[in-house]
Amino acid sequence: MLEKMKELVANQLGVETDEVTENSSFQNDLGADSLDLFELVMALEEEYSVEIPSEDLEEMKTVGDVLIYLKEKGIE
Amino acid sequence: MITKIIGTGSYLPSKRVTNEDLSKIVDTNDEWIVSRTGIKERRVVEQESVIELATKAGRQAIEQAGISLEEIDLILVATMSSDFALPNVASSVQACLKAVNAIAIDMNTACSGFIFALSVADSYIRAGIYRTVLIIGAETLSRIVDWNDRGTCILFGDGAGAVIAKASSQGRFEQVLYTDGSSGNCLAMKKEEKNHSFITMNGQKVFRFAVKKVPEVIEELLQQTKTKKEQIKYFLLHQANKRIIHAVSEKLSVPIERFPMNLQWYGNTSAASIPILLDEMNRKNLLERGDSIILSGFGGGLTWGSILLQW
Numbered sequence: 001m002l003e004k005m006k007e008l009v010a011n012q013l014g015v016e017t018d019e020v021t022e023n024s025s026f027q028n029d030l031g032a033d034s035l036d037l038f039e040l041v042m043a044l045e046e047e048y049s050v051e052i053p054s055e056d057l058e059e060m061k062t063v064g065d066v067l068i069y070l071k072e073k074g075i076e
Numbered sequence: 077m078i079t080k081i082i083g084t085g086s087y088l089p090s091k092r093v094t095n096e097d098l099s100k101i102v103d104t105n106d107e108w109i110v111s112r113t114g115i116k117e118r119r120v121v122e123q124e125s126v127i128e129l130a131t132k133a134g135r136q137a138i139e140q141a142g143i144s145l146e147e148i149d150l151i152l153v154a155t156m157s158s159d160f161a162l163p164n165v166a167s168s169v170q171a172c173l174k175a176v177n178a179i180a181i182d183m184n185t186a187c188s189g190f191i192f193a194l195s196v197a198d199s200y201i202r203a204g205i206y207r208t209v210l211i212i213g214a215e216t217l218s219r220i221v222d223w224n225d226r227g228t229c230i231l232f233g234d235g236a237g238a239v240i241a242k243a244s245s246q247g248r249f250e251q252v253l254y255t256d257g258s259s260g261n262c263l264a265m266k267k268e269e270k271n272h273s274f275i276t277m278n279g280q281k282v283f284r285f286a287v288k289k290v291p292e293v294i295e296e297l298l299q300q301t302k303t304k305k306e307q308i309k310y311f312l313l314h315q316a317n318k319r320i321i322h323a324v325s326e327k328l329s330v331p332i333e334r335f336p337m338n339l340q341w342y343g344n345t346s347a348a349s350i351p352i353l354l355d356e357m358n359r360k361n362l363l364e365r366g367d368s369i370i371l372s373g374f375g376g377g378l379t380w381g382s383i384l385l386q387w
Contacts, residue, residue, distance in 0.1 A: 035112055035319050038284050054280040 001067065001076055008047060009063060012040045022064040048075050077207075079198040080244035081385070083143070084355035085136025086237040087129050088342065089121045095230070102226035109230050114318025118233030118343030120218040125159050126236075130214035131172040133236035133351070137210065138173070140358075141240035148178040148240075149206035152197055154189025154213045154347035155182060156265070156376070157220050169212065178210070185255075186263065187314050187375025189213055189347025191383055194241070194371070195251050201243045212238040213347035220265060222274035231316075232275070233343030237351025248368065252297045253381030259285070263376040286320045289380050290372055291327040297370065297382045305330050308384070309367045310357070314374055315339035315349035324372075336362075346375065363387045 006020040013030050026032040032040070037060075041052050044066070050073055060066050070076070094117045095106035109115055121129070130153055138145065151173075153166040166180035185192040190213035197209040214236035221229045262278040262285070290313065298305060311334055313321050318339060325332045338353050345352060350371050357363055367387040374380035 033112060034280070035283060038280060039287065039323060042284060042287060054284065057280075 005063060005067060008043055009040065012036065012043050020063060022062070022067065024063050025061055026063075027061070044070070050075060077201050077204060077243040077245065078247045079194070079201050079241045079249045079385070080247045081239045081354075081387070082242045083137040083139070083141025083240040084238065084351065084358045085133045085138070085140060086235065086352040086355040087132035087136070088119045088235045088352070089124055089129070091120050091122055092117050093120050098230055101223060102229060104226045104230055112317075112319065113231060114337070114340055115230065115343045116340045119235055121216050121234045124216075126155055126157055126214050126216045127165055127168040127172065129216065129234065129236035130155070130165060130169050130212045130238070133214065133238040133355075134169060134173060134210050134212050136355070137238040137240045141242070143208060143240060143242075145173055145175045146177050147208045148175040148210050150197065150200060150209045151175060151178045151180040152193040152209065152211045153180070153182050154185065154193040154211070155215055156184045156186050156189070156346060157215045157217050158182070159216070159219070165214065175210070185347075185375070185379045186377055187316060187344070187346045187349070188373035188377065188379040188381055189375075190237070190350045191371060191373035191381045192253060192379065193347075194239075194383060195253060195381070197241045198249050198251070201241065207243040209241045210238060211241060211351070212236060213345075213349070213351045215346045215348050217275070217344075217346055220273070220275055225274070227279060228275055228277050231344050233345050235342055235345040235348045235352055237348045237353070237355055239351055239354065248301075248384060248386040250297060250301045250384045251381060252293050252300060254289070254293065254379070256378045259378045260376070263378065283317070283320065285378060286316065286374050286380075287323040287327070290320070290324045290374055293380055293382045294324070294328060294370060294372055297384055301384055303368065303384065307368055308370050309334070310362075310369045311335050311372065312350055312353050312357075312369060313372045314344075315342065315353060316344045316374070
């Protein structure tokens with residue numbers, strides 16, 4: 001899951017997969033702005049067939065936060 | 077009979093407002109605006125009305141088409157920023173142009189306005205009711221944006237674009253249009269008590285809506301018309317935001333070079349954006365007779381749709 005997520009995040013944000021860790025902050029470490037995050041969320045929705053409302057985005061600051069969020073939705 | 081575009085025109089007010097200018101009014105800066113929208117400057121009217129913008133763009137399209145004013149059967153004006161509700165803009169344009177034989181209708185489907193108006197024109201042409209139609213997208217959005225709201229005032233601009241559509245025995249004109257009124261509140265302009273009303277927008281929702289629906293509707297149109305992406309020379313999208321256009325290009329796996337853009341100079345001109353872009357490309361001789369192109373609009377309502385046509 002983490003590996004796949006790293007790849008997806010790297011691809012969406014235009015960074016190297018090695019740069020992405022569980023603790024990476026989208027905004028501070030990976031240089032993502034709000035629009036990048038919407039696009040990332042949409043890619044996640046497609047990948048995992050899940051719906052992620054924009055409001056929930058605010059809780060997701062790091063790659064790890066997304067993993068926890070998806071886990072709560074039953075995706076591992 | 078099928079709709080064929082035989083002339084284009086556009087008009088932009090001369091006053092430029094740069095990102096630097098905006099940074100003096102609201103808390104924003106050039107880097108922020110450019111990285112999130114692609115917009116560098118926009119045009120803003122001083123005294124001119126939306127009628128004047130529409131008439132100037134219309135006149136250019138008529139001249140290029142080489143038709144007489146008497147030939148025009150129908151004038152459709154797509155706008156959401158008329159200075160007043162009555163008379164409608166299209167009737168005033170009819171009077172300014174002296175296109176005495178034309179009936180005149182305003183249409184408001186916000187940023188999808190030109191696409192929906194072109195579709196209505198095609199329906200009249202196909203039914204054999206009218207043969208020559210002037211379709212104009214014209215906006216003075218600077219009069220309805222909240223210049224204190226840094227989330228929206230940076231996005232919009234004023235301008236007008238026009239085309240002459242004529243009944244033709246050959247060509248292609250196919251469309252897929254949608255409306256979802258249940259999501260209407262995310263892009264709205266409602267009167268609050270006694271106050272002047274301004275455009276309000278839930279940027280997140282609108283961005284996600286556009287990035288999802290625009291590729292979907294284009295794919296549907298291609299499928300419906302049994303057309304391959306490679307056969308489409310250009311995809312002319314509503315010029316709302318560079319990031320939306322890039323996302324659509326990626327989703328469709330079509331190189332960004334086939335998505336012409338001018339939003340860096342004009343911002344989002346709503347219903348006017350597609351006909352302005354079309355006119356610029358036409359005047360640069362980027363379109364040849366027989367080329368297939370797709371026009372795609374999306375905006376308030378929510379409304380969205382795509383048209384495939386043969387130039």
